[in-house]
Amino acid sequence: MGDGTYDATLDAGWCVGPVINGGYLLTAGVRALSQDLGPKGFPDPVSVSGHFLSGARPGAVTTHVDVLRTGQALAFASAKVCQASTERLRITAAMGDLATMEGEARTLAKPPVLPPPDRCFGNEDTPDDVLKQIPMLQQFDLRMDPATTGFAIGRPTGRGRIQGWLRLPDDIPLSTLILPLAADVLPPATLDLGIPGWSRTVEMTVQIRQVPEPGWLRVVHAARLVAHGYVEEDAEVWDSADRLVAQSRQLARLAPTRGAK
Amino acid sequence: MGDGTYDATLDAGWCVGPVINGGYLLTAGVRALSQDLGPKGFPDPVSVSGHFLSGARPGAVTTHVDVLRTGQALAFASAKVCQASTERLRITAAMGDLATMEGEARTLAKPPVLPPPDRCFGNEDTPDDVLKQIPMLQQFDLRMDPATTGFAIGRPTGRGRIQGWLRLPDDIPLSTLILPLAADVLPPATLDLGIPGWSRTVEMTVQIRQVPEPGWLRVVHAARLVAHGYVEEDAEVWDSADRLVAQSRQLARLAPTRGAK
Numbered sequence: 001m002g003d004g005t006y007d008a009t010l011d012a013g014w015c016v017g018p019v020i021n022g023g024y025l026l027t028a029g030v031r032a033l034s035q036d037l038g039p040k041g042f043p044d045p046v047s048v049s050g051h052f053l054s055g056a057r058p059g060a061v062t063t064h065v066d067v068l069r070t071g072q073a074l075a076f077a078s079a080k081v082c083q084a085s086t087e088r089l090r091i092t093a094a095m096g097d098l099a100t101m102e103g104e105a106r107t108l109a110k111p112p113v114l115p116p117p118d119r120c121f122g123n124e125d126t127p128d129d130v131l132k133q134i135p136m137l138q139q140f141d142l143r144m145d146p147a148t149t150g151f152a153i154g155r156p157t158g159r160g161r162i163q164g165w166l167r168l169p170d171d172i173p174l175s176t177l178i179l180p181l182a183a184d185v186l187p188p189a190t191l192d193l194g195i196p197g198w199s200r201t202v203e204m205t206v207q208i209r210q211v212p213e214p215g216w217l218r219v220v221h222a223a224r225l226v227a228h229g230y231v232e233e234d235a236e237v238w239d240s241a242d243r244l245v246a247q248s249r250q251l252a253r254l255a256p257t258r259g260a261k
Numbered sequence: 262m263g264d265g266t267y268d269a270t271l272d273a274g275w276c277v278g279p280v281i282n283g284g285y286l287l288t289a290g291v292r293a294l295s296q297d298l299g300p301k302g303f304p305d306p307v308s309v310s311g312h313f314l315s316g317a318r319p320g321a322v323t324t325h326v327d328v329l330r331t332g333q334a335l336a337f338a339s340a341k342v343c344q345a346s347t348e349r350l351r352i353t354a355a356m357g358d359l360a361t362m363e364g365e366a367r368t369l370a371k372p373p374v375l376p377p378p379d380r381c382f383g384n385e386d387t388p389d390d391v392l393k394q395i396p397m398l399q400q401f402d403l404r405m406d407p408a409t410t411g412f413a414i415g416r417p418t419g420r421g422r423i424q425g426w427l428r429l430p431d432d433i434p435l436s437t438l439i440l441p442l443a444a445d446v447l448p449p450a451t452l453d454l455g456i457p458g459w460s461r462t463v464e465m466t467v468q469i470r471q472v473p474e475p476g477w478l479r480v481v482h483a484a485r486l487v488a489h490g491y492v493e494e495d496a497e498v499w500d501s502a503d504r505l506v507a508q509s510r511q512l513a514r515l516a517p518t519r520g521a522k
Contacts (some may be wrong), residue, residue: 046463046491047312047463049310049464051354053330053337054330069314069348073514076314090337090353092312092351092353094464098489103491103515104456104487106487107485108421108486109485109486195365202307202355203308203355205464207510209489209493210488224368224369225370226366226368227471228364228366229366232468247493247510249510251307251308251355254364
Protein backbone atom coordinates (compact mmCIF):
# COMPACT_ATOMS: atom_id res chain seq x y z
CA MET A 1 0.00 0.00 0.00
CA GLY A 2 2.01 2.94 1.27
CA ASP A 3 -0.59 5.47 0.18
CA GLY A 4 -2.17 5.32 3.62
CA THR A 5 -5.41 3.75 2.36
CA TYR A 6 -6.40 0.25 3.42
CA ASP A 7 -9.40 -1.83 2.40
CA ALA A 8 -11.19 -4.44 4.48
CA THR A 9 -14.55 -6.18 4.69
CA LEU A 10 -16.87 -6.04 7.68
CA ASP A 11 -18.44 -9.46 8.18
CA ALA A 12 -22.22 -9.45 8.73
CA GLY A 13 -21.66 -11.96 11.53
CA TRP A 14 -20.34 -9.13 13.73
CA CYS A 15 -23.59 -7.19 13.88
CA VAL A 16 -25.52 -6.08 16.94
CA GLY A 17 -28.94 -5.49 15.44
CA PRO A 18 -28.33 -3.95 12.00
CA VAL A 19 -25.07 -2.26 13.01
CA ILE A 20 -21.51 -3.59 13.14
CA ASN A 21 -20.10 -3.93 16.68
CA GLY A 22 -17.97 -0.95 17.73
CA GLY A 23 -14.97 -2.96 18.89
CA TYR A 24 -14.92 -4.94 15.61
CA LEU A 25 -14.97 -1.69 13.64
CA LEU A 26 -12.27 -0.22 15.86
CA THR A 27 -10.10 -3.27 15.26
CA ALA A 28 -10.52 -2.85 11.49
CA GLY A 29 -9.12 0.68 11.83
CA VAL A 30 -6.35 -0.46 14.15
CA ARG A 31 -5.27 -3.12 11.63
CA ALA A 32 -4.88 -0.38 9.02
CA LEU A 33 -2.85 1.71 11.47
CA SER A 34 -0.60 -1.27 12.15
CA GLN A 35 -0.21 -2.02 8.43
CA ASP A 36 0.91 1.56 7.90
CA LEU A 37 3.11 2.07 10.95
CA GLY A 38 4.31 -1.50 11.59
CA PRO A 39 7.01 -1.38 8.88
CA LYS A 40 8.23 1.87 10.46
CA GLY A 41 8.70 0.18 13.85
CA PHE A 42 5.34 0.89 15.49
CA PRO A 43 3.24 -2.27 15.03
CA ASP A 44 1.20 -2.13 18.24
CA PRO A 45 -1.66 0.13 19.24
CA VAL A 46 -0.74 1.62 22.64
CA SER A 47 -3.58 4.09 23.06
CA VAL A 48 -6.51 4.14 20.66
CA SER A 49 -9.44 6.56 20.84
CA GLY A 50 -12.37 6.15 18.50
CA HIS A 51 -15.39 8.39 18.06
CA PHE A 52 -18.23 6.57 16.32
CA LEU A 53 -19.80 8.99 13.85
CA SER A 54 -22.39 6.73 12.25
CA GLY A 55 -23.40 3.08 12.40
CA ALA A 56 -21.33 0.83 10.11
CA ARG A 57 -23.02 -1.85 8.01
CA PRO A 58 -21.61 -5.15 6.76
CA GLY A 59 -19.49 -4.83 3.62
CA ALA A 60 -16.53 -2.91 2.30
CA VAL A 61 -14.71 -0.42 4.48
CA THR A 62 -11.75 1.82 3.68
CA THR A 63 -9.40 3.29 6.26
CA HIS A 64 -7.36 6.40 5.48
CA VAL A 65 -4.31 6.73 7.73
CA ASP A 66 -2.66 10.07 8.39
CA VAL A 67 0.60 9.95 10.38
CA LEU A 68 0.70 12.97 12.69
CA ARG A 69 4.05 12.56 14.36
CA THR A 70 6.78 9.95 14.62
CA GLY A 71 8.71 10.04 17.88
CA GLN A 72 11.30 7.78 19.44
CA ALA A 73 9.02 5.37 21.30
CA LEU A 74 5.61 6.30 19.92
CA ALA A 75 4.10 7.39 16.62
CA PHE A 76 0.79 9.25 16.52
CA ALA A 77 -1.70 8.82 13.72
CA SER A 78 -5.25 9.60 12.80
CA ALA A 79 -7.48 7.24 10.83
CA LYS A 80 -10.80 7.77 9.08
CA VAL A 81 -12.78 4.57 8.71
CA CYS A 82 -15.25 5.06 5.84
CA GLN A 83 -17.97 3.22 3.94
CA ALA A 84 -18.44 4.75 0.48
CA SER A 85 -18.20 8.48 1.22
CA THR A 86 -19.55 8.23 4.77
CA GLU A 87 -17.11 8.32 7.66
CA ARG A 88 -18.10 5.78 10.32
CA LEU A 89 -15.32 6.18 12.82
CA ARG A 90 -12.54 8.65 13.54
CA ILE A 91 -9.56 7.16 15.36
CA THR A 92 -6.58 8.86 16.93
CA ALA A 93 -3.86 6.52 18.15
CA ALA A 94 -0.45 6.29 19.69
CA MET A 95 1.37 3.31 18.18
CA GLY A 96 4.52 1.63 19.49
CA ASP A 97 6.36 -1.66 19.78
CA LEU A 98 5.30 -3.26 23.06
CA ALA A 99 7.74 -6.18 22.67
CA THR A 100 10.73 -3.85 22.87
CA MET A 101 9.43 -1.10 25.18
CA GLU A 102 11.21 -1.08 28.52
CA GLY A 103 10.67 0.76 31.76
CA GLU A 104 9.08 0.74 35.17
CA ALA A 105 6.32 -1.83 35.77
CA ARG A 106 4.08 -2.50 38.74
CA THR A 107 0.43 -3.05 39.31
CA LEU A 108 -2.28 -2.92 41.93
CA ALA A 109 -4.85 -4.51 39.62
CA LYS A 110 -6.03 -7.99 40.53
CA PRO A 111 -7.21 -10.52 37.95
CA PRO A 112 -10.92 -11.36 38.13
CA VAL A 113 -11.91 -14.50 39.97
CA LEU A 114 -14.04 -16.70 37.74
CA PRO A 115 -15.23 -20.30 37.88
CA PRO A 116 -13.48 -22.46 35.24
CA PRO A 117 -14.89 -22.08 31.69
CA ASP A 118 -16.77 -25.38 31.85
CA ARG A 119 -18.70 -24.12 34.87
CA CYS A 120 -19.71 -20.85 33.15
CA PHE A 121 -22.60 -20.15 30.78
CA GLY A 122 -21.75 -20.56 27.09
CA ASN A 123 -23.67 -19.68 23.94
CA GLU A 124 -25.63 -22.90 24.11
CA ASP A 125 -27.50 -21.25 27.00
CA THR A 126 -28.40 -18.11 25.01
CA PRO A 127 -31.99 -17.98 23.73
CA ASP A 128 -32.41 -18.18 19.93
CA ASP A 129 -34.12 -14.80 19.65
CA VAL A 130 -31.18 -13.11 21.37
CA LEU A 131 -28.71 -14.84 19.03
CA LYS A 132 -30.80 -13.66 16.08
CA GLN A 133 -30.78 -10.06 17.30
CA ILE A 134 -27.10 -10.14 18.26
CA PRO A 135 -25.48 -12.34 15.58
CA MET A 136 -22.09 -11.35 16.96
CA LEU A 137 -22.58 -13.67 19.94
CA GLN A 138 -22.08 -16.66 17.63
CA GLN A 139 -18.64 -15.51 16.49
CA PHE A 140 -16.68 -16.36 19.61
CA ASP A 141 -16.52 -18.66 22.57
CA LEU A 142 -17.79 -16.70 25.57
CA ARG A 143 -18.27 -18.34 28.97
CA MET A 144 -20.01 -15.98 31.31
CA ASP A 145 -19.61 -16.08 35.07
CA PRO A 146 -22.94 -17.32 36.48
CA ALA A 147 -22.55 -14.72 39.26
CA THR A 148 -23.07 -11.97 36.67
CA THR A 149 -25.74 -13.49 34.43
CA GLY A 150 -28.73 -12.98 36.71
CA PHE A 151 -30.01 -10.39 34.21
CA ALA A 152 -30.91 -13.23 31.83
CA ILE A 153 -33.52 -14.51 34.27
CA GLY A 154 -34.73 -11.08 35.40
CA ARG A 155 -32.41 -10.94 38.43
CA PRO A 156 -29.64 -8.43 37.80
CA THR A 157 -27.38 -7.99 40.82
CA GLY A 158 -27.33 -4.18 40.61
CA ARG A 159 -23.52 -4.14 40.79
CA GLY A 160 -23.13 -3.19 37.11
CA ARG A 161 -20.61 -5.93 36.44
CA ILE A 162 -20.40 -8.60 33.73
CA GLN A 163 -17.46 -10.95 33.33
CA GLY A 164 -16.43 -14.05 31.49
CA TRP A 165 -13.89 -16.09 29.58
CA LEU A 166 -13.40 -15.19 25.93
CA ARG A 167 -11.81 -17.03 23.04
CA LEU A 168 -11.92 -15.46 19.60
CA PRO A 169 -12.25 -17.64 16.48
CA ASP A 170 -9.12 -19.18 14.93
CA ASP A 171 -9.14 -16.74 12.01
CA ILE A 172 -8.61 -13.87 14.46
CA PRO A 173 -5.24 -14.72 16.02
CA LEU A 174 -4.58 -13.26 19.45
CA SER A 175 -2.46 -10.11 19.19
CA THR A 176 -2.48 -6.54 20.41
CA LEU A 177 -4.60 -5.65 17.37
CA ILE A 178 -7.66 -7.55 18.49
CA LEU A 179 -7.75 -6.29 22.08
CA PRO A 180 -10.11 -3.40 21.18
CA LEU A 181 -12.48 -6.08 19.88
CA ALA A 182 -12.08 -8.25 22.99
CA ALA A 183 -12.92 -5.20 25.13
CA ASP A 184 -16.29 -4.67 23.43
CA VAL A 185 -18.02 -7.99 22.82
CA LEU A 186 -19.48 -8.94 26.18
CA PRO A 187 -23.11 -7.98 26.86
CA PRO A 188 -23.33 -4.45 28.29
CA ALA A 189 -22.76 -4.15 32.04
CA THR A 190 -25.94 -2.05 32.19
CA LEU A 191 -27.90 -5.33 31.93
CA ASP A 192 -26.64 -6.08 35.44
CA LEU A 193 -28.02 -2.68 36.52
CA GLY A 194 -31.45 -3.76 35.28
CA ILE A 195 -31.31 -1.53 32.20
CA PRO A 196 -32.40 -3.57 29.17
CA GLY A 197 -30.96 -3.44 25.67
CA TRP A 198 -27.57 -3.12 24.02
CA SER A 199 -26.08 0.34 24.14
CA ARG A 200 -24.43 2.09 21.19
CA THR A 201 -20.81 3.23 21.56
CA VAL A 202 -20.24 6.99 21.17
CA GLU A 203 -16.57 6.98 22.09
CA MET A 204 -14.20 4.23 23.15
CA THR A 205 -10.59 4.48 24.21
CA VAL A 206 -8.44 1.39 24.63
CA GLN A 207 -5.04 1.34 26.24
CA ILE A 208 -3.07 -1.72 25.21
CA ARG A 209 -0.51 -2.47 27.89
CA GLN A 210 1.00 -5.87 27.04
CA VAL A 211 1.29 -8.34 24.18
CA PRO A 212 -1.23 -11.05 25.19
CA GLU A 213 -0.11 -14.62 25.84
CA PRO A 214 -2.00 -17.39 23.97
CA GLY A 215 -5.04 -18.92 25.64
CA TRP A 216 -8.31 -17.79 27.12
CA LEU A 217 -8.81 -14.11 27.82
CA ARG A 218 -10.81 -12.94 30.82
CA VAL A 219 -12.89 -9.82 30.28
CA VAL A 220 -14.60 -7.71 32.93
CA HIS A 221 -17.10 -4.95 32.13
CA ALA A 222 -18.20 -2.47 34.77
CA ALA A 223 -20.68 0.41 34.57
CA ARG A 224 -20.85 2.90 37.42
CA LEU A 225 -22.52 6.02 36.09
CA VAL A 226 -25.59 6.45 33.92
CA ALA A 227 -26.56 10.08 33.21
CA HIS A 228 -28.68 11.76 30.55
CA GLY A 229 -29.24 8.36 28.90
CA TYR A 230 -25.53 7.67 28.48
CA VAL A 231 -23.38 5.18 30.34
CA GLU A 232 -19.67 4.98 31.00
CA GLU A 233 -18.46 1.42 30.74
CA ASP A 234 -14.97 0.26 31.66
CA ALA A 235 -13.47 -3.00 30.48
CA GLU A 236 -10.41 -4.93 31.52
CA VAL A 237 -8.88 -7.68 29.41
CA TRP A 238 -6.63 -10.17 31.19
CA ASP A 239 -4.49 -12.80 29.47
CA SER A 240 -3.70 -16.40 30.44
CA ALA A 241 -0.53 -15.21 32.23
CA ASP A 242 -2.65 -13.13 34.66
CA ARG A 243 -1.60 -9.83 33.11
CA LEU A 244 -3.92 -6.88 32.52
CA VAL A 245 -3.29 -6.56 28.78
CA ALA A 246 -5.88 -3.91 27.90
CA GLN A 247 -7.99 -1.32 29.68
CA SER A 248 -10.83 0.38 27.93
CA ARG A 249 -13.45 2.96 28.72
CA GLN A 250 -16.38 3.88 26.57
CA LEU A 251 -19.27 6.29 26.61
CA ALA A 252 -22.35 4.65 25.15
CA ARG A 253 -25.91 5.72 24.49
CA LEU A 254 -28.49 3.47 26.12
CA ALA A 255 -30.89 1.64 23.84
CA PRO A 256 -34.15 3.60 23.42
CA THR A 257 -36.76 2.32 25.86
CA ARG A 258 -40.39 1.68 25.16
CA GLY A 259 -42.37 4.47 26.80
CA ALA A 260 -39.21 6.41 27.67
CA LYS A 261 -39.57 9.06 30.33
CA MET B 262 -14.71 33.68 13.44
CA GLY B 263 -16.82 31.06 11.71
CA ASP B 264 -13.82 29.85 9.72
CA GLY B 265 -13.15 27.24 12.37
CA THR B 266 -9.91 28.83 13.56
CA TYR B 267 -9.58 30.18 17.09
CA ASP B 268 -6.67 31.94 18.76
CA ALA B 269 -5.72 31.84 22.43
CA THR B 270 -2.72 32.41 24.66
CA LEU B 271 -1.16 29.81 26.91
CA ASP B 272 -0.16 31.43 30.20
CA ALA B 273 3.36 30.58 31.42
CA GLY B 274 1.86 30.14 34.88
CA TRP B 275 0.39 26.80 33.76
CA CYS B 276 3.70 25.07 33.15
CA VAL B 277 4.97 21.83 34.61
CA GLY B 278 8.69 22.21 34.08
CA PRO B 279 9.09 23.90 30.66
CA VAL B 280 5.90 22.41 29.23
CA ILE B 281 2.28 23.55 29.47
CA ASN B 282 0.06 21.25 31.55
CA GLY B 283 -1.91 18.77 29.42
CA GLY B 284 -5.32 19.54 30.94
CA TYR B 285 -4.81 23.29 30.44
CA LEU B 286 -3.93 22.69 26.79
CA LEU B 287 -6.90 20.35 26.38
CA THR B 288 -9.21 23.00 27.83
CA ALA B 289 -7.85 25.56 25.32
CA GLY B 290 -8.88 23.22 22.52
CA VAL B 291 -12.25 22.48 24.13
CA ARG B 292 -12.99 26.22 24.37
CA ALA B 293 -12.45 26.49 20.61
CA LEU B 294 -14.75 23.52 20.02
CA SER B 295 -17.41 25.16 22.17
CA GLN B 296 -17.00 28.51 20.40
CA ASP B 297 -17.54 26.75 17.10
CA LEU B 298 -20.33 24.35 18.04
CA GLY B 299 -22.04 26.29 20.85
CA PRO B 300 -24.00 28.55 18.47
CA LYS B 301 -25.17 25.40 16.67
CA GLY B 302 -26.63 23.98 19.91
CA PHE B 303 -23.69 21.90 21.15
CA PRO B 304 -21.92 24.04 23.77
CA ASP B 305 -20.68 21.27 26.10
CA PRO B 306 -17.92 18.75 25.65
CA VAL B 307 -19.43 15.32 26.37
CA SER B 308 -16.51 13.10 25.42
CA VAL B 309 -13.11 14.58 24.60
CA SER B 310 -10.05 12.56 23.59
CA GLY B 311 -6.72 14.26 23.16
CA HIS B 312 -3.46 12.83 21.92
CA PHE B 313 -0.50 14.99 22.92
CA LEU B 314 1.87 15.14 19.96
CA SER B 315 4.51 17.51 21.31
CA GLY B 316 5.03 19.64 24.41
CA ALA B 317 3.31 23.05 24.23
CA ARG B 318 5.15 26.19 25.39
CA PRO B 319 3.71 29.39 26.82
CA GLY B 320 2.44 31.81 24.17
CA ALA B 321 0.11 31.92 21.21
CA VAL B 322 -1.88 28.87 20.21
CA THR B 323 -4.31 28.35 17.33
CA THR B 324 -7.02 25.73 17.22
CA HIS B 325 -8.46 24.55 13.91
CA VAL B 326 -11.89 22.98 14.30
CA ASP B 327 -13.27 20.52 11.77
CA VAL B 328 -16.90 19.45 12.30
CA LEU B 329 -17.19 15.77 11.38
CA ARG B 330 -20.87 15.13 11.90
CA THR B 331 -23.85 16.91 13.40
CA GLY B 332 -26.48 14.60 14.84
CA GLN B 333 -29.61 15.13 16.90
CA ALA B 334 -28.11 15.02 20.40
CA LEU B 335 -24.39 15.09 19.66
CA ALA B 336 -22.04 16.74 17.20
CA PHE B 337 -18.61 15.27 16.49
CA ALA B 338 -15.59 17.38 15.71
CA SER B 339 -11.86 17.18 15.42
CA ALA B 340 -9.51 19.95 16.53
CA LYS B 341 -5.83 20.55 15.85
CA VAL B 342 -4.17 22.67 18.53
CA CYS B 343 -1.06 24.26 16.99
CA GLN B 344 1.80 26.59 17.89
CA ALA B 345 3.25 28.17 14.74
CA SER B 346 3.24 25.25 12.30
CA THR B 347 3.69 22.56 14.96
CA GLU B 348 0.66 20.56 16.08
CA ARG B 349 0.72 20.06 19.84
CA LEU B 350 -2.52 18.23 20.40
CA ARG B 351 -5.12 16.41 18.30
CA ILE B 352 -8.58 16.31 19.83
CA THR B 353 -11.63 14.37 18.80
CA ALA B 354 -14.80 15.26 20.66
CA ALA B 355 -18.49 14.60 20.96
CA MET B 356 -20.23 17.87 21.87
CA GLY B 357 -23.78 18.30 23.20
CA ASP B 358 -25.99 20.39 25.45
CA LEU B 359 -25.91 18.80 28.89
CA ALA B 360 -28.49 21.23 30.31
CA THR B 361 -31.16 19.93 27.94
CA MET B 362 -30.16 16.28 27.58
CA GLU B 363 -32.67 13.92 29.17
CA GLY B 364 -32.69 10.24 29.86
CA GLU B 365 -31.98 7.47 32.31
CA ALA B 366 -29.74 8.35 35.27
CA ARG B 367 -28.37 6.26 38.13
CA THR B 368 -25.03 5.79 39.75
CA LEU B 369 -23.03 3.42 41.88
CA ALA B 370 -20.17 5.89 42.30
CA LYS B 371 -19.63 7.30 45.78
CA PRO B 372 -18.16 10.76 46.41
CA PRO B 373 -14.72 10.74 48.02
CA VAL B 374 -14.54 11.25 51.77
CA LEU B 375 -12.20 14.13 52.60
CA PRO B 376 -11.49 16.21 55.70
CA PRO B 377 -12.82 19.78 55.31
CA PRO B 378 -10.57 22.08 53.20
CA ASP B 379 -9.15 23.86 56.26
CA ARG B 380 -7.87 20.54 57.58
CA CYS B 381 -6.13 19.64 54.31
CA PHE B 382 -2.69 20.67 53.00
CA GLY B 383 -2.69 23.83 50.88
CA ASN B 384 0.00 25.44 48.75
CA GLU B 385 1.50 27.16 51.76
CA ASP B 386 2.80 23.71 52.69
CA THR B 387 4.50 23.10 49.32
CA PRO B 388 8.30 23.59 49.30
CA ASP B 389 9.56 26.56 47.25
CA ASP B 390 11.68 24.41 44.92
CA VAL B 391 8.62 22.35 43.98
CA LEU B 392 6.58 25.51 43.27
CA LYS B 393 9.45 26.76 41.09
CA GLN B 394 9.53 23.51 39.11
CA ILE B 395 5.74 23.26 38.88
CA PRO B 396 4.55 26.89 38.54
CA MET B 397 1.06 25.58 37.82
CA LEU B 398 0.58 24.75 41.51
CA GLN B 399 0.29 28.47 42.26
CA GLN B 400 -2.62 28.98 39.87
CA PHE B 401 -5.34 27.38 41.96
CA ASP B 402 -6.44 26.62 45.45
CA LEU B 403 -5.72 22.94 46.07
CA ARG B 404 -6.22 21.36 49.49
CA MET B 405 -4.85 17.88 49.54
CA ASP B 406 -6.13 15.12 51.80
CA PRO B 407 -3.39 14.48 54.39
CA ALA B 408 -4.14 10.75 54.02
CA THR B 409 -2.72 10.90 50.47
CA THR B 410 0.23 13.30 50.90
CA GLY B 411 2.64 10.90 52.59
CA PHE B 412 4.75 10.98 49.41
CA ALA B 413 5.86 14.52 50.35
CA ILE B 414 7.68 13.19 53.40
CA GLY B 415 8.93 9.99 51.78
CA ARG B 416 6.02 7.88 52.98
CA PRO B 417 3.76 7.05 50.02
CA THR B 418 0.92 4.73 50.99
CA GLY B 419 1.35 2.45 47.96
CA ARG B 420 -2.36 2.71 47.14
CA GLY B 421 -1.76 4.93 44.09
CA ARG B 422 -4.36 7.48 45.15
CA ILE B 423 -4.21 11.27 45.50
CA GLN B 424 -7.23 13.40 46.35
CA GLY B 425 -8.14 16.91 47.34
CA TRP B 426 -10.37 19.96 47.14
CA LEU B 427 -9.88 22.19 44.12
CA ARG B 428 -10.94 25.74 43.38
CA LEU B 429 -9.83 27.36 40.14
CA PRO B 430 -9.03 31.09 39.99
CA ASP B 431 -11.87 33.59 39.47
CA ASP B 432 -10.87 34.26 35.85
CA ILE B 433 -11.65 30.62 35.04
CA PRO B 434 -15.35 30.31 35.83
CA LEU B 435 -16.64 26.86 36.64
CA SER B 436 -18.27 25.26 33.60
CA THR B 437 -18.14 22.04 31.62
CA LEU B 438 -15.28 23.55 29.60
CA ILE B 439 -12.79 23.58 32.43
CA LEU B 440 -13.43 20.03 33.68
CA PRO B 441 -10.60 18.61 31.51
CA LEU B 442 -8.32 21.05 33.33
CA ALA B 443 -9.68 20.12 36.74
CA ALA B 444 -9.03 16.46 35.92
CA ASP B 445 -5.32 17.00 35.29
CA VAL B 446 -3.87 19.42 37.86
CA LEU B 447 -3.36 17.31 40.96
CA PRO B 448 0.09 15.79 41.49
CA PRO B 449 0.35 12.41 39.74
CA ALA B 450 -1.04 9.43 41.64
CA THR B 451 2.23 7.62 40.89
CA LEU B 452 3.82 9.70 43.69
CA ASP B 453 1.67 7.65 46.08
CA LEU B 454 3.13 4.51 44.49
CA GLY B 455 6.61 5.76 45.38
CA ILE B 456 7.45 6.67 41.77
CA PRO B 457 9.00 10.16 41.75
CA GLY B 458 8.46 12.89 39.17
CA TRP B 459 5.62 14.32 37.13
CA SER B 460 4.53 12.18 34.23
CA ARG B 461 3.84 13.49 30.72
CA THR B 462 0.38 12.87 29.22
CA VAL B 463 0.34 10.82 26.01
CA GLU B 464 -3.43 10.54 25.70
CA MET B 465 -6.26 11.76 27.88
CA THR B 466 -9.98 11.19 27.48
CA VAL B 467 -12.49 13.10 29.57
CA GLN B 468 -16.17 12.29 29.78
CA ILE B 469 -18.17 15.25 31.02
CA ARG B 470 -21.35 13.98 32.60
CA GLN B 471 -23.00 16.97 34.32
CA VAL B 472 -22.88 20.76 34.40
CA PRO B 473 -20.99 21.45 37.65
CA GLU B 474 -22.62 23.38 40.51
CA PRO B 475 -20.66 26.35 41.92
CA GLY B 476 -18.29 25.74 44.82
CA TRP B 477 -15.36 23.52 45.62
CA LEU B 478 -14.63 20.57 43.37
CA ARG B 479 -13.28 17.33 44.77
CA VAL B 480 -10.80 15.50 42.57
CA VAL B 481 -9.52 11.95 42.96
CA HIS B 482 -6.62 10.50 40.97
CA ALA B 483 -5.90 6.79 40.95
CA ALA B 484 -3.15 4.82 39.23
CA ARG B 485 -3.37 1.04 39.10
CA LEU B 486 -1.10 -0.13 36.32
CA VAL B 487 2.42 0.90 35.40
CA ALA B 488 3.93 -1.00 32.45
CA HIS B 489 6.80 -0.29 30.06
CA GLY B 490 7.35 3.07 31.78
CA TYR B 491 3.78 4.24 31.16
CA VAL B 492 0.99 4.66 33.67
CA GLU B 493 -2.76 4.70 33.36
CA GLU B 494 -4.26 7.33 35.62
CA ASP B 495 -7.97 7.76 36.24
CA ALA B 496 -9.51 10.92 37.64
CA GLU B 497 -12.93 11.70 39.01
CA VAL B 498 -14.22 15.24 39.46
CA TRP B 499 -17.09 15.73 41.91
CA ASP B 500 -19.04 18.96 42.35
CA SER B 501 -20.45 20.60 45.48
CA ALA B 502 -23.78 18.85 44.92
CA ASP B 503 -22.10 15.44 45.30
CA ARG B 504 -22.36 14.62 41.62
CA LEU B 505 -19.67 12.91 39.57
CA VAL B 506 -19.35 15.62 36.89
CA ALA B 507 -16.35 14.30 34.97
CA GLN B 508 -14.43 11.05 34.59
CA SER B 509 -11.09 10.98 32.89
CA ARG B 510 -8.45 8.43 32.04
CA GLN B 511 -5.02 9.15 30.72
CA LEU B 512 -1.96 7.26 29.60
CA ALA B 513 1.17 9.08 30.68
CA ARG B 514 4.88 8.49 30.31
CA LEU B 515 6.72 8.40 33.62
CA ALA B 516 9.37 11.04 34.17
CA PRO B 517 12.83 9.77 33.19
CA THR B 518 14.65 8.47 36.25
CA ARG B 519 18.25 9.01 37.14
CA GLY B 520 20.08 5.79 36.35
CA ALA B 521 17.04 4.33 34.61
CA LYS B 522 17.10 0.60 34.04
